[in-house]
Amino acid sequence: MHPQRRDPEGTISTHTTGVAVIGAGILGTRHARVYDEFDESRLVAVVDHDPARAASVAAPRKARAFGSVAEMLDAVGPAGSGEVRAVSIATPDHLHHEPVVACLEAGVDVLVEKPLATSLGEAHAMTALARAKSRVLMVNYSQRWLPEHRRIEELLADGSLGAPALIESHRWDAAWVPERMIGAWSDKTTPIHFMSSHDIDLILHWLRDHVVSVTAVAHHGALGAARALPGRVDGYLATLRFSRGTVASLHSSWILPDTFPLAADSRLELLGASGAVFLGGSTRELELYTAGHSARTTFAGPSTATEVNGRIEGAFTASLRDFLAAVRNRELDNPASAERTLHVVEVQDAIMRAAATGEVVRLAAPARP
Template sequence: MPRGRALIPRSACRTVVGKVRVGVVGLGNQGLAHVEALRSVEEAELAAVADVDLARARRVAEEYGVPAAYGSAWELCERGDVDAVVVATPDHLHLEPVMAALECGKHVLVEKPMATRLDEAERMAAEARRRELILAVNFENRFNPPFVHVKELLRRGELGSPLYMYARLSDTLYVPRKMLSWASKTNVAFFLMSHTADLARWYFEQPVREVYAVSLTKVLSDLGTPDAYAAILKFEEGFALLESGWILPVSSPSIFDFKLELVCTEGAVHVDAERETIAVAARSYGYPHLAKLHRVHSLSAGFLREADRHFLRCVMGLAEPVARAEDGVENVRIIEAVIRSSNEGRPIKL
């Protein structure tokens, strides 16, 4: 199986002129967010939605004014008037809709993690290369302003070269217990650490050479999924320490805790993505999360909208993907190594 590292020449990809007709597959929390975001992207025309729950797909279509609703990805992808597909199914169910879209000649934006199996990620990337189609991965924090600003500081040379990074991204118990009906089918390393592993690769711009990780399983033992992971990613020059769990108290003021520190040869940055400069005390105390997606005078704004718009501009031939299929493949390779290292109690070389 190809390792999926060769880049697709931009000139080889079929581009779309005018508005991009988009279909969204998977209408859980993230899929609905994409539908909401795409409604306010002027380059987009929402053509269809699909979900295994056809009644849900029809309700969403009616609510958002989408002309067609389907009960499967194949039905949506077989439409000749769909140019691109956003795949937002659960972590472990990306392969079938992505392959359906690619085989039907559609460009694809797939949610992270690209897959929960490396062979599946490699298969998707190979199919996109073979058909000369765009397959982008929605590592949405590459559009999240504070993390983008860190990248820009690195690009301008104001921080020097990265030396080490610490990142903590954890969720409350609400997520695996209530929000995700499929928590037992994924893993907190795939669900959360995939975000921070991607940021580490993006900042260091080096391949990960070795991974060492530990995990803990107690609170969620009934789901058969670990409570938390800590992992060290070793680069050619430097390292990243990543920590992710999903057992924080439900009473926490935010559904997630997200901190990042990057120390470089000529400076350092500290990012707190949990607190977005606003706290609300009403029936409870909390930090509303507005940066990803929120309404501004009836229009959607936020970094998810920008991620979707960027993908559509790539489909139109106006931009290069910020996160390619190859980034998704390497991310899955790293997270698989995290899980394997914690299971085997030893470092894993990549």
């Protein structure tokens, strides 16, 4: 733990950012631990509607625990001691809006867990408020920082694959995830929001293009029959058409049986005019095929959040580091800002509408793709 960061002369570093974490569940606990392990941040506070849970995360890291966002902001936010300059928000998917707005209004920079929102209206409102208040509002799309995903980004950028033609993305979770891991609010989110927000973000980020139309179907019944979770959606199949002609297909479901050895797995297939890549999520094996060349690479090292010598390393920590850099350098328009990733929520909303109506949903070009 690092309750205070000192420079070589022994004084507290002016580059240390005081951070609060809102939400003390699985991801919130990870946020708190990473900030506590960083040299460039100091964990000041943990907030949860269950004060005992907040204390269980805060106390081992010598941080303060609070039962509400308002209480935390009054005590250690800009209007209080001023110790908290930035927050991570790791509340359930559908409960991001209220804490984001409260923190932005208080003059605090925000990193919010994906998805930005399950409501398009709330996403637009939060984005507009961050712009009006000149605050950082960044979404934790940590999968961008995985080296295998960065390799695909490079292959597209340097033209190795030619113009991207067809993309197929599969993301599966075990059924115990909606049943037990997020059971209390699994009816307030969907696999498209909870899981495949990563895939939509990656594809938009790689292509630098926008979706013009969406078709989708949903499946119900498996969770209700096998898991006594009536009303929950089992999964979606969606097709996204992009303005420059690329077609992407998404499979997103959370009904794998308990015998499946992982909580989650994924597979990505991308075919371009002159090459193709195939990536296994759990194997981290990337197959590359271009004219006259083929290669198979297995990525080692930290993945999303890997324990290395008693510290968490990987894409998750890289994302949080970039957030702290954006706060220090006032990079409001950073690549994972809410402004730049708003189209993810627009696409998610279109998938919901297409699945509900059975109709093609058409999207206008966003202000920025």
